Structures are given as structure tokens and as C-alpha cells.
Amino acid sequence: MSTLRCSICERYFDPATSDAMPFCSKRCKQVDLGRWLGERYSVPAERSEEDEDEGPSRHSSDGED
Numbered sequence: 001m002s003t004l005r006c007s008i009c010e011r012y013f014d015p016a017t018s019d020a021m022p023f024c025s026k027r028c029k030q031v032d033l034g035r036w037l038g039e040r041y042s043v044p045a046e047r048s049e050e051d052e053d054e055g056p057s058r059h060s061s062d063g064e065d
């Protein structure tokens, strides 16, 4: 008996019983598709840190008033 590992739910399943290869179920297939589209249409939230590494922002009142 050969098993495959579903990349969505990470469970091992029997490919012979799956109707949504290479996933264990149609549900996982949908999840994968959703992720795929999600990544494509939404901006990854990895840029939320922006420039917080500039330390305390000093007051910009240096006499240029």
C-alpha cells in the first residue's frame, strides 16, 4: 500500500481513494486553490514592519521655522 502526504493537511492518505489528487480530498484541493489565489491577489503582510528600525524619531524643529 502506497501513501502520499497531503501538502495541505499534512496527513498521509491512499492515493487510490483520493478523488482530488495530489491532495487527500477535494476540500484540501480547494484550500490549495484558495491559497494560490489569495497570494496572487492580496499583498503579503510582510511589509508591516516598514522602517521601525530608525530608532526614536527626533523632533525636526532645527530652526527651519
Ligand SMILES: [Zn+2]
Residues within 6 Å of the ligand: 006, 007, 008, 009, 010, 011, 023, 024, 025, 028
Ligand atoms: Zn489533505
